[in-house]
Amino acid sequence: MQSLLGRRTGQNMTAYLLKRLIIAVLTLVLASMVVFAVLEIIPGDPARLMLGMNASADQVELLRNQMGLNAPLALRYLHWASGLLSLDFGRSYTYSVPVIDLVRERVVVSLPLALIALALSTLIAIPVGLFSAGRHGRAGDTIAMGAAQLGVAVPNFWFALMLIYLFAVWLRLVPAGGFPGWGAGVWPALKSLFLPAIALALPQAAILARVTRSALIEVLNEDYIRTARAKGLPYRTVLWRHALRNAMIPVLTILGLQFAFLLAGTIIIENVFYLPGLGRLVFQAITQRDLIVVESVVMLLVAAVIAVNLLVDLSYAVVDPRLRSRQ
């Protein structure tokens, strides 16, 4: 009986995974078409941009040919998409180096930044959410949620500037911006990621704290919590063991979504702190119409978001055993 149940659970799990994977792949293909089409439609010629206002039309045409911009659209899409499959992202128009090299240089800035920010926001949000839910309606809850409201409302670039004035200009604890590279040592590199990570994390933490709180409050009204309390478990144990675990699903969903927001947020934050990350690469590439870089990096980000959401879907099953055996 036990083994039968186990096998069925396994099968369900495989079907569930397979479904998620197929959806992920379809999303990727669709995204690649949309990204490519949108960037081809927006006006702007990378060759003219490179040569400026004094170059003749013939010269621009010559450069367009050299850059391979004159091939038919469908052909270029297929070329690019098939390249992606073999992890060949093409060559940057402006830098004329392989896009993958650019990405490799930038991802070592953006990924640590996003991860630190994600960790920070979780570390701040969950305790605040617990604190607030535990004091639902009391002064502590009101203050914490007021602060969270402020955190949601304040734009992160403004917040970033305030952090710079406080920590870099006034206290001179960290640099105002820039990134020395990991080659300069782990500590100097981390130091320059410190302010950007906080600027990214706090607005996210504010949202996450509010979600954690409301999910917890809902769970705390459930019968089984009352039962747990009635059988004499201390309030703290009930909150941590029973309530938090059951409130995790909405929190995880938001965490997954936030990863996408974090990646988008890095575009702004990396500009304010002039960090050489993926966000700045995309921003620069858009203004320079380095289409191949924009297309490839956006696809990478899409893939990252899809992968994270896949992970989140999987983690539901870990948190909630019922999902594993549901028909």
Added chain:
Amino acid sequence: MKLWKTILAAAALALAAGASAFAARTDLVIGIPLEPPHLDPTAGAAAAIDEVLYANVFEGLTRIGPNGEVLPDLAESWTISDDGKVYTFKLHSGVKFHDGTDFNADDVKFSLDRARADTSVNAQKGLFAAIDTVEVVDPATVKITLKNPQGSFLYNMGWGDAVIVAPETADTNREKPIGTGPFKFQSWAKGSSITLVKSDTYWGAPVSLDKAEFRIVPDAAAAIPALLSGDVQAIPFLDPDSAAQIKDDPRFKVVIGATEGETILSINNKKPPFDRPQVRQAISYALDRKAIIDGASAGLGVPIGSHMSPASKDYVNLTGRYPHDVAKARELLKEAGFENGIKATLKLPPPSYARLGGEIIASELRDVGIDLEIIPVEWAQWLDQVFTKKDYDLTIVSHTEPNDIDIYSRKDYYFNYDNPAFDKIIADLNLTSDEARRKELLGQAQKILADDAVVGFLYELPKVGVWDAKLQGLWENAPIQANDLTKVKWTD
């Protein structure tokens, strides 16, 4: 005895430390707003390339000085034939490229021939259009024969796009620039910074700086904290509004200079109703330059009445040609049959002079009955729609190329302006090298443009730079977009 020795040693140490603390700094971090797409000045129009490399890493036959004057560079001297067509350049000897190879006349021939070849993607190919042949007389002498005399030839050879490169490294300069200048390229952390170091083999006067880092600070709001925190010690090109925040801080100098940027309200001269001279003149009367300069450029910038920098020796002041006169503007529009007003679009590229200036101009033109719809565009869109396809009514842009009044005679240029009398003057000008005659022709050219009200002439874009008060030698003006570090040093 032993104690005595210790004290002496300590004193010596303190002295040594003190001495090194007082020695002037030899490193500099300069903030630049845009990252160059690559590092070859002969293969791209991006100003950021010259901002890093011009005069520092690469040198030309001649060069442009801090006030726009033509100075000898790799050419020590030159002679010009009586008919103005043959230039013989005597080159400096003992010049080496940063990779250790010698510089000689062959490199000059190679560079100029490469720039004017059919397959050239030099962004300023027009600079070389007058060249007929380039001959190597001996390793230290080059003879350049022109198809026709060209008054601006020596100036043209001073552009960043005309620098001398070596055949062996010409194709790799984009990533690893090799020139003959006082600084050599050390590293480029993409998206972050470009570092130059002093070259030991430099032929000319030695430079004071050992190391210069160009750090990319894209956000104007981030530029000021970068200076205040000491991360960056100079921002030579800053927008006027940001500079206002720091002007009272004694640790920094705010330096206001001139550029070659004629900021204009460009008009599509073939698109009705702007093909009517009265309509264009009405626009000129409607513009209040003072209000535009105050609003778009923090009050900095010199009004212009035609397409010439007020700093130029050939400048004619035509700002009085169309005084701000709303009644006159309305009258002209009525004469042209537009008493019921005009509707048009105004496309604005990203710089603040355009976006802020556009709002003011739209309101000034509304006062005379021209209703503008403002359309903000990116540079890429601007180049595509406005500049290439000429799909626009009005736009605002600063033409930063030096001595570029000839753009009004170019066929198919985005102004869509066509005046044979003006074209004739520019053609004559190209064949004239006599200074007095050139001045006269340039004066006539300026006057025609003002009379025709080809575009709305607004003001000369200021150069606003901010740097550490102890830093000396950075350019005050920007005759070309460059950060020449050859004379830069720290004082104490």
